[in-house]
Every structure is written in structure tokens, then in C-alpha cells.
Amino acid sequence: MTAEEPHSKPSGNGAKKQDGTVGSSGSDASASLDFIRSIVEADIKDGKNEGRVHTRFPPEPNGYLHIGHAKAICLDFGIAAEHSGLCNLRFDDTNPTKEDVEYVDAIQEDIRWLGFDWGNRLHYASDYFGQLYEYAVQLIKDGKAYVCDLSGDEIREYRGTLTEPGRNSPYHDRSIEESLDLFERMRAGEFEDGSRVLRAKIDMAAGNLNMRDPVIYRIIRATHHRTGDKWCIYPMYDFTHCLSDSIEGITHSLCDLDFEDHRPLYDWFLDQLPVHHPQQIEFARLNISYTILSKRILVRLVNDGRVNGWDDPRMPTLSGLRRRGYTPDSIRNFIGRIGVAKRDSMVAAADLEYGIREELNRRAPRVMAVLRPLKLIIDNYPEDRVEQLEAVNNPEDAAMGTRQLPFSRELYIEREDFREDPPRKFFRLAPGREVRLKHAYIIKCERVDKDERTGEIIAVHCTYDPETKSGAAQAARKVKGTLHWVSAEQSIPATVRLYSHLFTKENPLETDEGGDFTDYLNPDSLETLTSCRVEPSLADAVPGTSCQFMRQGYFCLDPVDSTDDALVFNRTVPLRDTWAKMQKAAKAK
């Protein structure tokens, strides 16, 4: 997210459970507290806020949540839970021209999915419009705000620049009575959009631009998703946010570094009024290599058709990650592992991938799936015979049991598992070589069938050794490689989508002269394979569930595009591939 709502941060210790206990994560008990938790601890110790901890997560409903927001969510909800405190969900809906109920629904779903619960504390800044209006009137009465008739361009002009002070608006010294009257009439709809604003009277010479008489109310005739046409004036973020925090009794208001410059203004409003004064604390937003965490840009990718919607599995949105096969635990653990600090940083995409592999290795059942099939015929195996072989579902967890796998004379293996002219260290199948078929027999390659014209290998002929059946006493013979396979007849067809980074550059926002992030869109971020064959047990797979395609990676049945007769799997993340790494290294030499 660029300049979105302030985020809170993730808990270093994973999500709190309903009972307020803390789940474990990458960082363990010995770990020291991050700087925000240190502040919170100190505040509790000092008896500040009567020892209460009350945070909030304040998204603007103008887009879907992404993993950067997950950092904020984990922090806001996590810190509250760690201290038996509360965390509110508050929609920061002060700009009806950009917001929509579609987003408020999606945001709630995503937060719940991540594992957090705001109880009955679902709020909207728009709930406070009446109170906020009264506060604004109070400011005018106290001579601390005035109605300004300057146009947008003029306001900018009067604001000065980074190095030159601004000048007072000609309306700066307008009488309190006149401002009161005008503000009332702004609300009544007597003036056109953009014709007048209410401004705080602070200091046009302030080095901090935010303090140069910031606008606090503007006229916008737009239907608000909650208040409809009740209002035609809407409060600005700076005015709304601090007072909403105050109204809700928030103690620690966590947001990202972009709002550091706004803190003096946050404090100023609260100091002018007789209200509770929460503390704003800023932390560095999350950046991940080869992706972009900016709502502004994500919305562009969606609208320009660069991806297939907010939940496209290539998107770093929570809905995209979910559809890709990422789990809430893996995301929470990731957030806990990367920590919280104030310096700008770029977390390696590999860090995120590590998290999901770690979890799925423990939980995902192993299955056989051949993505790019090559026919393999076992010449000495009876033509009409079909054996049911027992296969372990997860070697990491015996409790997950076993299943039956059909084996027959004609199989499919992965095309890349056979090489007619194998390179050094190639432990797979090649003429004259032996390999084990996982859960089955050791086979030996005898010859290949080729297309006479193209030279393409059409089938591999092998013989099997009946004595080497997996589990059999005499099966101990060692071979260099083990391949996955499916029975040609009994396997079922499937489509498999292989995803990789959406961008080809670590930081796609760091562009050359005149370029932009679209220059680095990865043309190969999605590869769709339509001739895949998977073991028959997958016919009953439940959409959204994950499994490991042996030797390949973790995949999940796409909940949107998959049907009973046309299975579609999304690759969540490939397995670590030492062989590929070796080849790449060799190539580099």
C-alpha cells in the first residue's frame, strides 16, 4: 500500500487465539520485544491509560487487503491480545468518491480468514460524522479553524514549498461568526463542490507542510456507502483519524512511517479539544521483492487486466494468496519472523515461500501428478493387470495414513525425468539405467520409441524387477533415483497453473527514466499446463485444499475454476530443487 490507512503491525508472536494466548512463531521466547511492544510494555508499567491496551486496524474500503496489511493486522490485533486488550476494526471511510461496500465485505472476510476477531467492535469513521462536525464547530468558536474560499490551486500556491514558507490565506482572519455561518451553510449544501473548505489555523510558516493550515473539511457531493446523501461535506483523514481513535478510547495508534509527518497534526487536534489523547506510533511498512504492495498499483493491475482480478493467485492480496494456497498460519508466522522496525526494508520473497513450505511439508498429503507426461511402457508387465499399491500419504505424519495407487503396464512419467543423453549427475531415467518408481518397482530403461520425422521421443520402454516392490523384503536394492508416475489408464486429466513472480525486478518501483513498473511485468508469471495427469484419488479433492505433487511442489485445487470433470490446480510454491540449482550453477560457469 502506498499512502493508505495507517497499518498496525503484526505480532511477532503470531496470532492470539480466542482466549488471548499467543501462538508461537518463528521468533521464540528468548526474543526481545520490538520497539513498539517495548513502548506498550513501558506504558503498562507506568500505569498509562489505566494499564489498558486498545488498538485498531483502520483500513479505507477502497481496495483489497494485501500482505502489507497483514503486517499491520497482526501487529494491531496481536499486541492487543498479548495484553488482554482489544482491537477494533474501523473503516476509515471519509472519502465517498473512492470507497465501496464491495471492499468493506472483502476486508472483513480477509481479516477473519487471517484469524482475527474484532468482536462487536466494528466501527466506521462515518459513524462519527455528527460528533466530528461538532468538534469542527468548536474549533471555529475557539478561533482555531476558519472557512477559506481559496480554490485548490490557490491553496497550493499559498502553501509555499518545501523550502519557502507559505502565506496566510486572505480568509485567515475572517471572523468567527462568519466562519461559523459559512461552515453551517457548507453543510447545508449552499455551496458548490470545491468552492470552500474549512481549515485549521496553525502556522503557514511551519517546516512541516501538514501544519500549514491543513484542510479539515471539504465539500463533496457524492453518495456515501453508509451515510448516503446525508452529508455533502466530509472530514479529512488527519482530522478524522485522531478523533476517531480518541472516541474509541484507543491507547496506541499504530501506522506506517508515511504518517510520521502527520503526528504533530494528530496531536494538535487532540490538544485543542478536551478529549482522550491516544499515542500514534509509526513503523516501516512491508516490502517484498518481486512484487508491489501498493493498493494504488494493485488496483491498476486489476483494472488494466494485467491480472485476473483481486484474487488472481499472482496477486499479493490476501484473497490472491488464499487462492494460491497460502494458509493464515503461514502468513502470520512469516509476519512474526520478519520483525518490526523503523527502517525501510525489502523482505526477500523467499522468506514468504519458506513459510508456506514449512507448513505444507507438515500438513499436505503427497500425491502423484505428472505435469508433462511421457509414456512409459513396462514390456515385461502383464497387459491387463492392474495392481493396487499402498502409498504413504505423508512421511512427516504417519497419522495421515495410506492410500491405494493403481499400477499397470502403461504409465506416464515426467518428460524431464528421462534423458536419452544424460548429463553428469543426472540420477533419473536414461537408456540402460535403473530407477525406482515411487511406491512401486525398480525399472530399467531398454529402449525408446521416436517419431521418425521429428525425432521426438514418444515412449520409453522398460522392464521391471518384480522382486523390488516397495515394502518387500528383497526391495532393499539401491538405485540413484526415484521417480513419480501415474498409471496411464487410471489417472485422470487435469489442468495445472504454474505461477511465478509477477515482476522480473526485485523492486519494480525503481524504474529507469520515463519507465514504470509495467516495464517489469513478468510475461511468464503464469504458465498453464493442460495435459497433466493426476492419480485417481484426486477426483474427490475438495476445492481449496492443498497437496504436494511429489517431487514438484505444493498445489491446491482452485476454488473458482475447478469443476468435477475438469480439475484445475494452482501451484502454491515449488519444492526446493537442488537439481535445478546445480544445473543453473553449471550453466553459469
Place this chain on the structure above:
RNA sequence: UGGGAGAUAGUCCAAUGGUAGGGCACACGGCUCUGGACCGUGGAAUCGGGGUUCGAAUCCCUGUCUCCCAGCCA
């Protein structure tokens, strides 16, 4: 000669005056019916320069670099 913030291995985070440590990544080895997982080993950092101190990543001075801010967005 605007204001604010931040600089610790490739990367992310610790160490708050007392042995610079951990995760990821990387490399090497072991094990393995997944070239996965797992186990072991290793390389690798305090932005520069001064100062205070028995002792500095930490305190002081100075320099450099990076990020944010000129919406009637949040």
C-alpha cells in the same frame, strides 16, 4: 541555510556501555524409496572520521548516504 525519519552479513531482525546473535538465503557434508524434509558444518556485518571510557553497534561531535512530505487522498 525547509521539516521529519533511518543507516548492523546477500536479506530481515536482535544485542540499549561488557563475547556482535538468530531466521531466511548461500556453500559444503550426512541421511533419504521425494535431488523434498531432516541433521551437521561454514562463509558473511556494526556507513566514514574523530572523541569520551578500562571497555562503544550502543554515549558525544562531525561527515556521508537513503527514505517520507508541497491532495480539497488515506
